[in-house]
């Protein structure tokens with residue numbers, strides 16, 4: 001009461017003085033605790049409340065240059081320890097599944113809890129036993145030759161479809177590869193995951209075309225594809241937006257509500273797909289072969305239909321199937337589509353590299369059908385993709401959190417410290433690479449890429465389970481495109497256009513293609 005009457009009687013000038021005093025006290029206290037913090041590392045001095053905005057690849061590299069290979073950045077009130085040298089990341093990228101102090105990517109996160117992601121699936125699952133089981137299921141499927149072979153067939157079929165649209169629009173037409181590849185990989189990942197085509201490519205083609213002859217259930221699938229993309233945006237939103245912000249600011253509250261409504265719709269749709277597939281499997285005789293999509297494989301894992309089942313292994317729950325489906329679609333579409341655009345950018349700028357690649361395509365593939373086995377033999381294509389990843393990693397930062405207090409490079413860290421591994425910093429570190437800024441695929445020829453100095457797919461127990469799949473898809477795409485077409489950038493002088501977040505999103509890559517004349 002006394003405080004209320006004081007506020008009522010205070011005049012405007014005194015109120016200003018009071019507020020000013022409050023701010024000065026807060027700022028002074030903020031900097032006193034910052035400059036007297038325990039175990040300090042070098043790093044930019046943060047602003048009160050907001051800290052330092054750090055989620056940018058160029059900025060991380062600038063900080064590494066200025067502060068060395070281990071530094072700290074404060075974001076909101078959280079300390080992020082950045083690491084830019086492979087040997088300092090050894091503990092973080094520990095391959096052990098049982099003895100690992102850095103098992104997770106995030107600390108407890110109420111926003112991700114709300115999305116039901118912290119006890120299910122793989123990417124943000126904080127329940128170790130549940131993650132371990134789900135991850136072994138995902139590994140078994142994504143790395144199985146049956147699934148990988150099917151992905152090659154799927155890539156060829158979708159390329160034929162996309163090519164048909166390009167030809168129909170005319171070879172003079174400019175193609176924004178980013179837009180096409182985004183739809184291509186959404187279709188591809190959804191087919192590989194659910195065995196259903198959601199026609200994102202066809203929908204996109206329809207935005208250019210005046211023809212009415214396309215025959216596909218456009219509108220339903222468009223809603224689904226939009227909801228899937230919303231799911232990825234919602235993950236980032238809920239992970240990074242604390243509860244108080246979602247409650248305090250009306251526009252943020254509205255956004256959160258909209259996301260949750262859309263996610264509820266998507267969950268219902270995905271559960272419907274899962275249940276329909278279960279019924280289809282039940283109706284199929286035990287001798288008949290089932291399709292090799294992820295959903296079918298997950299639902300039959302450790303059942304009598306699984307030839308490799310272990311006697312005591314449990315089956316996967318419906319909720320985990322749903323969460324894994326999201327993880328795979330999320331992990332597999334944007335990453336591969338952006339990476340492919342970067343490969344095209346580099347190939348367009350390095351004529352000699354392109355020439356050597358075309359020779360390899362001719363020698364290994366000729367005009368034969370592209371197969372899983374043949375793609376394994378494209379060693380130079382493999383080296384090109386790796387060199388592009390080295391200089392332009394699609395995922396430029398890896399996250400880890402320690403379960404118990406630990407020590408790195410003589411620095412002590414409390415448990416639940418957030419660590420960020422600066423992938424481009426390691427990929428261009430002069431300790432590991434000669435002439436690190438030079439684009440030279442030859443450096444990967446005849447060499448294995450074990451170890452933490454090359455980590456485009458991350459490392460340790462959380463390494464990307466889609467690594468083989470995406471390398472295969474990208475090699476298939478290179479072969480399908482370059483065997484038949486010359487590819488040119490419309491603007492050879494433009495730098496790579498991208499927006500840097502955790503995934504470096506290519507924002508535009510306009511190309512023109514024409515039928516190939518000669519190498």
Ligand code: HEM
Pocket residue numbers: 122123124135142327328329331332333335336339394395398399455456457458459460461462463464465466467469470
């Ligand atoms: C060029 C393509 C790709 C790139 C650059 C990429 C990169 C990555 C990276 C850097 C991570 C984090 C690893 C870590 O924290 O150490 C990751 C995790 C993951 N990726 Fe990929 N990825 C690609 C394609 C795929 C594909 C095709 C799939 C699935 C079909 C996939 C599924 C996943 C999943 C599920 C995880 C989480 C693994 C876990 O938490 O245990 N990724 N990926």
